[in-house]
Amino acid sequence: MHAPRHALDWEAASLRVVFVAATLVAMVFLIAPTIIVLITSLTASESLKFPPSGLSLRWYYALLDADQMQRAAWNSLIIACWTTVIAVVLGTGASLAIARSRSKWMRACDLLFMSPLLLPALAYGFAALVYINKLGFSPSIALLVLGHVVVCVPFVLRTTIASLSQLDPSLFDASYSLGGGQWMTFRRVTLPLIAPGLGAGAFLAFMASFDNVPVSLFLADERTEVLPIHLWQQIDSNLDVRTAAASGLIVIFTLALMLIVERMVGLTRQMR
Amino acid sequence: MNVAESRLALPLAALFVAFFVAPLVVLIVLSLHGEVAMRTWTLANYVKFFTDSFNYSILWSTLLLGVKATLLCVGFGYPIAWLCARSSARMQSVMVFLVILPILTSVVVRTFSWIVILGRQGIINQVLLWLGVAHEPIRLLYTEVGVVMVLAQVQMPLMVLPILTVMSKIDPNLGDASRVLGAGEWRTLWRITIPLSLPGVIAGCILTYTACITAFVTQTLIGGARLIYMPLHIYQQAIGANNWPFAAAISIVFMVAVLVIVGVLGAIGRASETYARP
Numbered sequence: 001m002h003a004p005r006h007a008l009d010w011e012a013a014s015l016r017v018v019f020v021a022a023t024l025v026a027m028v029f030l031i032a033p034t035i036i037v038l039i040t041s042l043t044a045s046e047s048l049k050f051p052p053s054g055l056s057l058r059w060y061y062a063l064l065d066a067d068q069m070q071r072a073a074w075n076s077l078i079i080a081c082w083t084t085v086i087a088v089v090l091g092t093g094a095s096l097a098i099a100r101s102r103s104k105w106m107r108a109c110d111l112l113f114m115s116p117l118l119l120p121a122l123a124y125g126f127a128a129l130v131y132i133n134k135l136g137f138s139p140s141i142a143l144l145v146l147g148h149v150v151v152c153v154p155f156v157l158r159t160t161i162a163s164l165s166q167l168d169p170s171l172f173d174a175s176y177s178l179g180g181g182q183w184m185t186f187r188r189v190t191l192p193l194i195a196p197g198l199g200a201g202a203f204l205a206f207m208a209s210f211d212n213v214p215v216s217l218f219l220a221d222e223r224t225e226v227l228p229i230h231l232w233q234q235i236d237s238n239l240d241v242r243t244a245a246a247s248g249l250i251v252i253f254t255l256a257l258m259l260i261v262e263r264m265v266g267l268t269r270q271m272r
Numbered sequence: 273m274n275v276a277e278s279r280l281a282l283p284l285a286a287l288f289v290a291f292f293v294a295p296l297v298v299l300i301v302l303s304l305h306g307e308v309a310m311r312t313w314t315l316a317n318y319v320k321f322f323t324d325s326f327n328y329s330i331l332w333s334t335l336l337l338g339v340k341a342t343l344l345c346v347g348f349g350y351p352i353a354w355l356c357a358r359s360s361a362r363m364q365s366v367m368v369f370l371v372i373l374p375i376l377t378s379v380v381v382r383t384f385s386w387i388v389i390l391g392r393q394g395i396i397n398q399v400l401l402w403l404g405v406a407h408e409p410i411r412l413l414y415t416e417v418g419v420v421m422v423l424a425q426v427q428m429p430l431m432v433l434p435i436l437t438v439m440s441k442i443d444p445n446l447g448d449a450s451r452v453l454g455a456g457e458w459r460t461l462w463r464i465t466i467p468l469s470l471p472g473v474i475a476g477c478i479l480t481y482t483a484c485i486t487a488f489v490t491q492t493l494i495g496g497a498r499l500i501y502m503p504l505h506i507y508q509q510a511i512g513a514n515n516w517p518f519a520a521a522i523s524i525v526f527m528v529a530v531l532v533i534v535g536v537l538g539a540i541g542r543a544s545e546t547y548a549r550p
């Protein structure tokens with residue numbers, strides 16, 4: 001009896017050791033870049049050496065004069081806000097329709113609305129440029145927002161449909177039998193219950209829009225330059241240390257938003 | 273439930289028809305013309321793509337790049353999901369938070385930090401020189417190895433989350449039964465856990481693969497100007513060379529290739545679901 005039990009323990013331990021080791025390596029690999037950006041952005045020198053020879057906030061102060069970068073950040077913020085609002089309004093309606101219907105048409109819609117997630121976004125961005133060009137329009141913020149909505153709305157749909165499918169249908173019957181109309185039931189029963197899923201989806205859509213390059217690359221012009229493209233060009237041409245400071249700010253901003261959303265709606269639960 | 277409710281999908285459907293389907297149709301039509309004015313129909317763009325080995329070698333290396341990065345994601349993502357599914361609720365939240373942190377941080381920022389890590393005087397080279405493993409800095413930036421590594425880091429969450437979802441639904445009694453019947457941990461992993469979590473792995477593969485091959489920012493910043501993948505090729509032809517009809521044809525070829533791969537993976541995923549539920 002002794003030998004096999006001993007062997008069993010060793011086997012269980014070996015599996016755990018291998019998986020824990022792989023996880024630790026992966027975790028370092030996942031987190032290190034974020035920490036390194038933060039440290040690099042605090043460098044006191046003119047170059048992007050790591051570890052930095054001295055620490056200072058000088059590059060953060062330098063951002064105060066970076067007019068072009070500030071304008072790009074402001075554009076990105078406005079576009080991301082509009083995209084999120086439109087994606088949430090249209091996405092909620094579509095989620096309600098998809099979650100409660102078994103018809104073939106709704107399956108097809110579901111597939112259509114999710115396809116921007118799978119198709120090459122850059123090819124879509126180019127298609128949108130060709131299209132608006134054929135229609136005789138020139139790139140504008142409004143068209144850029146519509147393009148962003150198409151590629152960001154799948155995030156809203158995914159989390160919202162998941163929340164809707166967990167609702168107990170008897171809740172609606174209860175609301176209707178108590179005299180609640182459709183709108184009343186939506187506002188007082190459905191909406192509060194799906195709010196966490198909707199909130200997480202809205203957050204993901206906002207970040208996806210704020211971060212979007214492939215669509216903005218084609219639909220943004222000189223006036224509507226967005227932050228990720230501005231930074232991309234900066235990194236591609238001359239490695240300005242101000243880019244590191246801007247990156248540091250984005251990391252801090254993202255982390256803070258993530259913690260707030262986690263507190264409010266349980267982001268990590270909604271994404272599973 | 274009723275007709276009134278399916279009408280709620282109409283506004284989004286209208287937006288998609290006007291701003292997603294229509295542009296793609298226009299793109300297909302443009303790819304079948306020689307010039308932007310679209311007067312005469314021709315297959316010349318596609319002939320040009322498939323008769324020039326430069327073009328399809330780019331397509332091939334892009335599709336292969338996705339395979340490499342996806343395999344790296346499975347290799348590390350599966351253990352993360354496995355461990356996460358066996359952790360306490362609190363630990364699970366922390367792990368998922370750390371896993372989704374990179375995907376929510378701006379892709380330009382993530383890629384930027386990798387330049388600091390992979391560069392000639394970057395962290396990896398400093399460590400290698402200090403350890404004496406290498407005698408001069410090795411080139412990581414502007415190589416495919418670098419691109420694969422960065423893509424795996426950037427897209428890892430897309431692999432971990434679907435696996436975790438499926439894995440937390442596996443009945444723990446199955447594992448216990450396997451052990452009671454005398455199977456060791458490794459055997460239980462191969463015979464019970466992996467087959468049952470296969471649908472999650474396939475879903476993760478579809479998401480990571482499609483994200484990796486279209487990751488324009490990572491490919492261009494880490495790969496540099498000499499490693500050309502499909503997204504950069506499309507961009508160069510459309511904006512650099514201003515050859516819209518040809519860029520349209522490349523886009524269509526790329527999209528069809530992606531759809532075929534997603535279709536095959538999806539079919540495997542459905543087959544693995546029936547395998548999981550005999």
